[in-house]
Amino acid sequence: MAEALILSGKTVSQHVYTSLKPRIDLLKRSGKTPGLAFILVGDHPASKVYVNSKTKRFVKLGLFSETFKLPENIPENDVLSLISDLCDDDRFHGILVQMPLPKHMNETTIIRTINPKKDVDGFHPENIGLLVSGNPRFIPCTPKGIMRILEYYQIDPTGKHVVVIGRSNIVGRPISILMSLKQEFSNATTTICHSATSDIPYFTRQADILIAAMGVPEFVKADYIKKDAVIIDVGINRVEDDSEKGYSLVGDVDFDDVAEKASAITPVPGGVGLMTIAMLVENTVEAAERLVER
């Protein structure tokens, strides 16, 4: 039986949606329904699932969204010109290009074409620069969602040792930056581990808060953690099984093993993934508010 407190993405995301409702209503009364353009290139199955769950949430909240589905072999220039058109389209306050992109496309070029004020994913270099300098405009959704879970459960990283496994631009690196900012509810000492780290358990066993964002199913076991550590599992991995779907989703943490020893843990599913969607909604609302304030 799990001893740990379950850090529920469902509970925290519902809290976020409730607090966003008056802001959305106010925007709508002023004639600005927050709108997001999704660009989905190719037939990547997981990407389709992600875009579907995000659009469903937009519909449920009465927000505007449109998905631009493009074929796998579309020339990069066509995607760039679509993004330019969407940057000038007032119906859209945010533009999201679902990653990964086909191999013939350059992700950096695509991201740089998005107007940074509509970059609700927070991946544009201007937004990353603002984040690093401690003055963020858009915080990438998954790291922002992790911070919101900690805040909701009053788990303050101040003075703690936060160890992150993974250094991707969308999760590992931005969460390590957020955690180390000199501000309330951050202010942690941070360590980042990656594929070239020689002895990962040496570092993870020192973590007061361990964030696993590597994409390796159930990599983190109980003997990788310190007793009573807080565990944030970002991983979403499809593992084949005999179920009707043919697979199940597991995190980067062996939940049953680790939950015996941790003080708190996010489940997969039902943890960080739900927060990523909630933060995308929040960033889109923020983008619309800023455009109205202009």
Ligand SMILES: NC(=O)c1ccc[n+]([C@@H]2O[C@H](COP(=O)([O-])OP(=O)(O)OC[C@H]3O[C@@H](n4cnc5c(N)ncnc54)[C@H](OP(=O)(O)O)[C@@H]3O)[C@@H](O)[C@H]2O)c1
């Ligand atoms: N919950 C959510 O909403 C959400 C959002 C985004 C991603 N995810 C999930 O989170 C996981 C990570 O996603 P990502 O986009 O950050 O992945 P990514 O771009 O593939 O990056 C993975 C990172 O983990 C490191 N890594 C991989 N294998 C490792 C190993 N055996 N030991 C140590 N480090 C290792 C890599 O190191 P190198 O840099 O050295 O290659 C890299 O920095 C995936 O399961 C993904 O599906 C979930």
